[in-house]
């Protein structure tokens with residue numbers, strides 16, 4: 437018979453994302469609700485290897501629902517990629533009498549957790565926390581909505597100056613290999629063109645489209661470029677290409693960078709994080725293992741971790757059409 441869970445650890449791993457604190461808070465308070473102990477792990481999976489643990493109670497997580505970043509800190513751990521590192525992590529978990537783990541992070545974090553579970557049969561539930569929205573089995577990841585709002589606000593400001601000077605701006609946004617941020621923020625900010633890894637626009641089509649919009653009477657242009665897009669990977673090179681092939685505009689480049697990962701979480705992300713945090717602990721208490729809690733059609737769902745790792749949610753092709761039509 438399985439031992440009942442008496443102590444749950446929680447960690448945040450990979451790139452931080454707004455709402456991670458709200459998720460930790462929900463996990464801690466749901467542990468309290470179930471009368472099980474909760475332990476925070478500092479610096480993600482690396483903290484398991486270094487036994488960097490701290491006890492957490494409901495009051496340890498006061499006043500953090502509105503804070504960006506993660507008070508438990510995050511890390512990208514090279515050690516956890518090694519068998520030796522993971523053995524140390526397991527030994528530390530056992531010594532601290534921790535029975536289960538809630539891991540808040542992205543696809544890399546879940547990959548590490550899946551391997552760890554296969555090796556040591558250790559109960560883990562994942563919560564998708566990444567601005568990239570690049571995880572299968574959940575409509576949204578924690579931090580994505582806030583990042584979208586940050587990007588839209590920034591592009592709105594760029595639009596003001598682009599308009600005043602009749603300029604074309606290339607705005608690079610994050611998303612690793614996923615175009616979700618670029619596509620949705622691009623539509624929200626009224627971008628003329630959006631370059632995403634899921635659709636190969638090609639440089640010639642881009643130039644032709646920008647020429648058309650100039651001829652249609654537009655005085656400025658915004659091109660949102662996903663960092664993972666093939667022709668956008670070298671945004672400065674792309675700017676040079678546009679300068680050579682489109683004399684109509686003065687071309688400028690803005691790389692939004694890590695501003696997209698910071699800031700107070702939106703209400704949507706706070707609520708999402710709270711729901712997924714509670715559902716993660718509930719799932720562990722119900723005996724679920726090796727799974728991720730996602731949100732699908734507005735409802736919390738339990739997704740096997742292997743499913744969550746089957747690539748990302750497909751981009752909605754209808755959105756590309758919406759972007760094309762609304763930028764005419």
Ligand SMILES: Nc1ncnc2c1ncn2[C@@H]1O[C@H](COP(=O)(O)OP(=O)(O)OP(=O)(O)O)[C@@H](O)[C@H]1O
Nearest residue numbers: 450451512513516517541542543544545547548566
């Ligand atoms: N194949 C793997 N084996 C063991 N551990 C892994 C593996 N892949 C990733 N990890 C662990 O997960 C950590 C986080 O992964 P990664 O840096 O890809 O971020 P993420 O969780 O995908 O988040 P984000 O993409 O939002 O930054 C890695 O630093 C590493 O410790």
Ligand SMILES: O=P(O)(O)OC[C@H]1O[C@](O)(CO)[C@@H](O)[C@@H]1O
Nearest residue numbers: 451452566567568610611612697
């Ligand atoms: O600066 P870092 O932490 O290496 O990571 C940057 C990457 O992390 C992400 O922000 C996701 O957290 C990606 O969009 C980006 O490619």
Ligand SMILES: [Mg+2]
Nearest residue numbers: 542543544566
């Ligand atoms: Mg990732």
